[in-house]
Amino acid sequence: MDIKSIISEFRFEGELISVKEFGSGHINSTYIADFGEKRYVIQKINTNVFKNPDALMDNVFSVTRYLKNIIIENGGEPERETLKFIRTTDGREYLKTSDGECYRAYIFVENSICYDSADTPEMFKKSGAAFGQFQKLLASFPADTLAETIPHFHDTPWRFANEFEPAVLKNICSRAESCEEEISFVREREKKLYRITDALLSGEVPLRVTHNDTKLNNILFDKNTGESLAVIDLDTVMPGSALYDFGDSIRFGASTAAEDEKDLGKVEMSLEYFKAYAEGYLGEAGASLTETEKGLLAYSAWLITLECGMRFLTDYLMGDVYFKTDYPEHNLVRAKNQFKLVSDMEKKMSEMEEIIKNC
Numbered sequence: 001m002d003i004k005s006i007i008s009e010f011r012f013e014g015e016l017i018s019v020k021e022f023g024s025g026h027i028n029s030t031y032i033a034d035f036g037e038k039r040y041v042i043q044k045i046n047t048n049v050f051k052n053p054d055a056l057m058d059n060v061f062s063v064t065r066y067l068k069n070i071i072i073e074n075g076g077e078p079e080r081e082t083l084k085f086i087r088t089t090d091g092r093e094y095l096k097t098s099d100g101e102c103y104r105a106y107i108f109v110e111n112s113i114c115y116d117s118a119d120t121p122e123m124f125k126k127s128g129a130a131f132g133q134f135q136k137l138l139a140s141f142p143a144d145t146l147a148e149t150i151p152h153f154h155d156t157p158w159r160f161a162n163e164f165e166p167a168v169l170k171n172i173c174s175r176a177e178s179c180e181e182e183i184s185f186v187r188e189r190e191k192k193l194y195r196i197t198d199a200l201l202s203g204e205v206p207l208r209v210t211h212n213d214t215k216l217n218n219i220l221f222d223k224n225t226g227e228s229l230a231v232i233d234l235d236t237v238m239p240g241s242a243l244y245d246f247g248d249s250i251r252f253g254a255s256t257a258a259e260d261e262k263d264l265g266k267v268e269m270s271l272e273y274f275k276a277y278a279e280g281y282l283g284e285a286g287a288s289l290t291e292t293e294k295g296l297l298a299y300s301a302w303l304i305t306l307e308c309g310m311r312f313l314t315d316y317l318m319g320d321v322y323f324k325t326d327y328p329e330h331n332l333v334r335a336k337n338q339f340k341l342v343s344d345m346e347k348k349m350s351e352m353e354e355i356i357k358n359c
């Protein structure tokens with residue numbers, strides 16, 4: 001079905017003026033539909049990645065409902081501070097077409113903006129506070145009611161053993177020869193991948209309700225005030241470790257270059273941005289984190305950057321079947337970029353740890 005036919009299946013108010021594709025996500029497809037008075041966001045859920053869209057939507061709705069109640073209690077504006085979904089014309093929470101495609105829709109928050117990079121450390125600090133607050137708000141959410149929409153999502157050792165190594169060994173696209181250096185980069189670090197998952201298993205680190213995709217562009221900012229408004233992109237909200245959430249924000253937002261910058265000379269981890277984020281995040285969530293968690297924050301940034309690079313490299317080896325790509329080498333470029341960031345973090349690890357101690 002084309003996007004206009006999809007739109008006609010939802011209870012939108014007014015006449016459709018235009019619709020265009022939007023955003024820079026690697027998994028789902030996002031469209032903005034302009035109805036004059038109001039705009040709406042329509043998203044096609046990638047069912048190759050999210051195999052159980054019913055469970056995914058249950059997770060998203062229950063978290064959104066929970067947040068909405070807290071926002072109302074605090075005198076906030078639920079329609080701007082969390083996602084407001086629109087039902088289909090036949091009253092369903094989302095649309096499943098006859099050929100199995102899944103779409104959902106919500107109100108476009110006007111005067112809001114998302115950023116792919118932070119212009120200033122102050123702005124990045126605000127994103128840290130927003131994700132810290134998100135963590136804090138969900139602290140009492142019953143984690144066992146959430147489905148694990150992507151099993152082993154941030155289980156780095158599992159991904160190494162069950163996805164990366166098989167992809168290298170199968171080498172189905174004959175691409176392994178062109179990335180031997182990157183493959184070795186991951187293998188040389190294999191022994192260092194276990195600290196968070198081991199600590200989760202032993203109970204040293206608690207399982208919490210986490211976002212799992214804490215990129216800067218998953219925060220809506222108010223265009224007028226510059227303050228953060230809402231945490232969005234809730235598809236991967238699941239039980240997990242808060243450490244991966246902290247680390248993923250650093251991976252994406254404290255890098256001095258885009259995730260797919262080819263000129264590796266431009267790719268570094270900014271200690272200034274690292275400090276700003278840590279201050280914002282710990283200012284909100286610090287009191288609820290354990291000492292063990294705090295001790296692993298700097299390491300978590302290193303670990304998830306390596307994990308993300310390994311996932312890009314795995315997808316490159318598998319023939320680009322998971323992440324959207326714009327050109328044939330895109331996933332390899334992303335992997336090299338992430339590994340450059342990992343190397344830079346290795347040089348700066350003691351300073352990163354010192355910053356956390358001083359926060």
Ligand code: ADP
Nearest residue numbers: 023025026028030041107108109112114217233
């Ligand atoms: P993806 O999974 O593709 O990253 P997101 O849910 O993050 O999807 O949406 C992609 C982009 O669309 C966001 O970065 C943001 O710019 C915009 N967006 C999403 N939801 C809204 C909303 N409710 N109001 C305004 N903009 C939105």
Ligand code: GN1
Nearest residue numbers: 024025026027028049213236259308
């Ligand atoms: C994907 O959909 P998007 O772009 O927000 C991916 C994340 C990665 C990220 C890398 C479900 O997120 O895990 O960290 O790309 N999401 C999924 O940019 O795999």
Ligand code: MG
Nearest residue numbers: 025217218233
């Ligand atoms: Mg997103």
